Amino acid sequence: MRCQGGGCGLQCVAVVTIDDVARAAGVSTSTVSYALSGRRPISPATRERVAAAIAELGYHPHAGARALASSRSSVLALVAPLRADINVPVIMEFVTAVVTAAREHNYDVLLLTKDEGTAGLQRVAGGAMVDALIVMDVESADARVPALVKLRQPSVLIGLPTEPAGLNCVDLDFEATARACVEHLASHGHRRIALVGPAPGVYQRGTSYANRFLTGFTGAVTALGADVVAEPCDPSRAGVRDCLDRIGPSVTGLVVHNEAALVPLLDLLRIDGKRVPEDVSVVAVCPRDAVPPLPVRLTTAEIPAHEVGTLAVTMAMRLLDSPVATPPETRLLPPVIVPRDSVAPPVDLP
Amino acid sequence: MRCQGGGCGLQCVAVVTIDDVARAAGVSTSTVSYALSGRRPISPATRERVAAAIAELGYHPHAGARALASSRSSVLALVAPLRADINVPVIMEFVTAVVTAAREHNYDVLLLTKDEGTAGLQRVAGGAMVDALIVMDVESADARVPALVKLRQPSVLIGLPTEPAGLNCVDLDFEATARACVEHLASHGHRRIALVGPAPGVYQRGTSYANRFLTGFTGAVTALGADVVAEPCDPSRAGVRDCLDRIGPSVTGLVVHNEAALVPLLDLLRIDGKRVPEDVSVVAVCPRDAVPPLPVRLTTAEIPAHEVGTLAVTMAMRLLDSPVATPPETRLLPPVIVPRDSVAPPVDLP
DNA sequence: TTGAAAGCGATACCAC
DNA sequence: GTGGTATCGCTTTCAA
Numbered sequence: 129m130r131c132q133g134g135g136c137g138l139q140c141v142a143v144v145t146i147d148d149v150a151r152a153a154g155v156s157t158s159t160v161s162y163a164l165s166g167r168r169p170i171s172p173a174t175r176e177r178v179a180a181a182i183a184e185l186g187y188h189p190h191a192g193a194r195a196l197a198s199s200r201s202s203v204l205a206l207v208a209p210l211r212a213d214i215n216v217p218v219i220m221e222f223v224t225a226v227v228t229a230a231r232e233h234n235y236d237v238l239l240l241t242k243d244e245g246t247a248g249l250q251r252v253a254g255g256a257m258v259d260a261l262i263v264m265d266v267e268s269a270d271a272r273v274p275a276l277v278k279l280r281q282p283s284v285l286i287g288l289p290t291e292p293a294g295l296n297c298v299d300l301d302f303e304a305t306a307r308a309c310v311e312h313l314a315s316h317g318h319r320r321i322a323l324v325g326p327a328p329g330v331y332q333r334g335t336s337y338a339n340r341f342l343t344g345f346t347g348a349v350t351a352l353g354a355d356v357v358a359e360p361c362d363p364s365r366a367g368v369r370d371c372l373d374r375i376g377p378s379v380t381g382l383v384v385h386n387e388a389a390l391v392p393l394l395d396l397l398r399i400d401g402k403r404v405p406e407d408v409s410v411v412a413v414c415p416r417d418a419v420p421p422l423p424v425r426l427t428t429a430e431i432p433a434h435e436v437g438t439l440a441v442t443m444a445m446r447l448l449d450s451p452v453a454t455p456p457e458t459r460l461l462p463p464v465i466v467p468r469d470s471v472a473p474p475v476d477l478p
Numbered sequence: 479m480r481c482q483g484g485g486c487g488l489q490c491v492a493v494v495t496i497d498d499v500a501r502a503a504g505v506s507t508s509t510v511s512y513a514l515s516g517r518r519p520i521s522p523a524t525r526e527r528v529a530a531a532i533a534e535l536g537y538h539p540h541a542g543a544r545a546l547a548s549s550r551s552s553v554l555a556l557v558a559p560l561r562a563d564i565n566v567p568v569i570m571e572f573v574t575a576v577v578t579a580a581r582e583h584n585y586d587v588l589l590l591t592k593d594e595g596t597a598g599l600q601r602v603a604g605g606a607m608v609d610a611l612i613v614m615d616v617e618s619a620d621a622r623v624p625a626l627v628k629l630r631q632p633s634v635l636i637g638l639p640t641e642p643a644g645l646n647c648v649d650l651d652f653e654a655t656a657r658a659c660v661e662h663l664a665s666h667g668h669r670r671i672a673l674v675g676p677a678p679g680v681y682q683r684g685t686s687y688a689n690r691f692l693t694g695f696t697g698a699v700t701a702l703g704a705d706v707v708a709e710p711c712d713p714s715r716a717g718v719r720d721c722l723d724r725i726g727p728s729v730t731g732l733v734v735h736n737e738a739a740l741v742p743l744l745d746l747l748r749i750d751g752k753r754v755p756e757d758v759s760v761v762a763v764c765p766r767d768a769v770p771p772l773p774v775r776l777t778t779a780e781i782p783a784h785e786v787g788t789l790a791v792t793m794a795m796r797l798l799d800s801p802v803a804t805p806p807e808t809r810l811l812p813p814v815i816v817p818r819d820s821v822a823p824p825v826d827l828p
Numbered sequence: 829t830t831g832a833a834a835g836c837g838a839t840a841c842c843a844c
Numbered sequence: 845g846t847g848g849t850a851t852c853g854c855t856t857t858c859a860a
Contacts, residue, residue, distance in 0.1 A: 280493075512830090
């Protein structure tokens with residue numbers, strides 16, 4: 129038990145080590161270690177004395193020492209797109225889910241921004257700061273994939289690159305989700321259905337989920353024998369106006385894959401004299417908690433951010449537990465449509 | 479250079495250590511260390527050989543070993559309120575700012591949820607996982623304050639508890655901000671001004687900024703010789719309706735300290751036949767990037783989340799740098815009103 | 829300007 | 845069921 133020079137100022141508190149605990153409990157260092165890890169049987173009596181000593185001294189094992197000795201840091205890296213982007217609530221829900229799930233496995237979470245790119249991954253992995261990595265906002269041809277493959281630590285992607293290269297992936301099945309949206313509208317009699325997509329930039333950087341959604345949408349609409357109308361949409365008021373103009377007036381069903389555009393969209397529809405759902409039906413793709421408080425309760429296709437985040441952690445834990453290489457796995461969660469009040473059969477216009 | 483048993487499966491990659499680098503460069507271990515840290519002069523020649531060896535071997539110092547030997551982890555804890563709360567964009571902006579600023583100082587960020595409470599702080603601090611802590615969403619009588627005071631690591635609060643107990647604090651000056659909002663409306667001739675506050679729960683848990691804002695609002699309205707009308711507001715449509723009803727129809731100026739309520743609020747005002755700003759002027763308290771895309775460009779009081787987050791990191795770094803105890807500091811950033819289109823002189827009603 | 833070596837605090841192997 | 849101790853990879857003092 130010594131006093132470290134740190135920022136403790138005057139009331140310099142002692143640093144309690146495992147040896148202090150051992151001494152106080154009258155046992156050896158290794159016994160304390162094993163009592164803590166449970167990796168070998170300890171008699172109830174000594175277990176108790178150790179516990180008492182730990183409590184009395186206020187002992188906390190030194191994470192760095194532990195990481196050095198055991199080659200495990202009990203930290204997960206989470207790479208999140210932290211720009212002031214559009215889908216903030218979704219990101220936040222992923223992050224919350226990952227941190228919460230990680231804590232349940234006694235893991236902490238180191239937060240990295242996507243901006244750091246490949247270098248950030250190599251830094252935290254190379255330095256053995258983390259035992260595994262969870263990477264959000266994966267692009268179709270994501271430059272980070274080859275880097276992740278080379279790391280000593282396993283990783284889980286939230287998203288689905290075109291070439292997963294043996295990495296584990298979790299995501300909503302956006303292709304099936306798009307189909308489900310179209311089919312939901314079709315089942316109410318709609319045939320002229322358009323997609324209000326994410327902002328143009330999202331497509332430009334090849335974001336995986338946007339492309340998969342578009343693929344599913346195109347397929348479903350084509351299967352219906354209808355024309356494919358799909359437009360990216362800047363979520364500003366002007367952007368939405370523009371998008372609606374490009375889509376044209378004859379459409380009766382709208383699939384909105386752009387949470388931020390919802391408020392201006394519904395506002396502009398109202399101004400145009402289009403009622404929802406009487407004149408235009410709307411299905412929004414959106415996490416349950418992030419449905420904006422609009423006059424119409426929106427029918428949505430859920431983005432199960434919480435489930436995906438939790439599942440990503442579960443997969444990471446499985447990879448860490450398994451002593452040998454596990455075959456890579458891709459889990460795409462099935463779509464869930466929550467019918468509310470924004471979809472109804474189309475009124476036949478002249 | 480050995481091979482560790484980790485999760486590397488078959489293509490087990492070597493772990494490069496500082497000794498490997500030293501050997502490759504033909505120098506001693508300590509020289510490599512000093513070349514890396516710059517804590518003692520190194521001749522250009524050896525510096526170069528070391529750099530070359532590092533590059534060639536792909537050496538990354540082991541974070542745990544470094545933390546153990548130096549008693550510094552180069553990690554900051556950030557405690558964020560990660561519930562699916564209301565002010566998601568603001569939180570996100572804080573987090574982004576903190577992570578970005580931390581990286582500029584070569585620090586990483588460990589993300590904790592507020593839910594973990596005092597125990598979480600003690601865990602990461604006691605285990606020396608972090609060198610300093612930044613704590614968001616501080617309450618007036620925050621139970622974490624006494625815990626933070628006892629830690630060996632310095633901390634910075636984002637927010638202002640009633641009793642800072644010697645801790646460093648950063649925040650927007652919410653009291654002055656409320657005054658500025660009222661005075662802005664008053665300078666346009668408004669005398670009947672009401673506050674649409676945060677959700678009731680925010681007040682109930684004694685959130686610092688909400689109370690300070692209310693204090694400033696009350697003071698400013700009283701100074702104006704007017705009645706104080708201030709209502710908490712659940713950001714659902716029904717909640718906003720209710721809030722407006724409680725406030726009553728005679729008010730001409732609204733200060734909205736509730737970002738999520740803005741969309742339903744403006745919608746309901748429109749339905750009530752109240753035009754903005756002709757019939758009702760509105761000042762919203764809101765970060766610049768989170769102004770919702772409404773038909774009226776809102777006049778806002780900015781929440782400088784980015785500045786506050788950056789400043790928190792700067793303060794933490796100063797605390798870490800300074801060899802002796804630094805006197806605690808509280809920095810409240812001055813308000814900034816951004817005039818846009820939602821404030822105009824009141825039309826005199828009969 | 830450089831090297832040698834003593835820790836840092838825990839883990840886990842080997843012995844009993 | 846318990847104890848001794850080498851080891852993890854790096855920093856930093858001391859000595860040259």
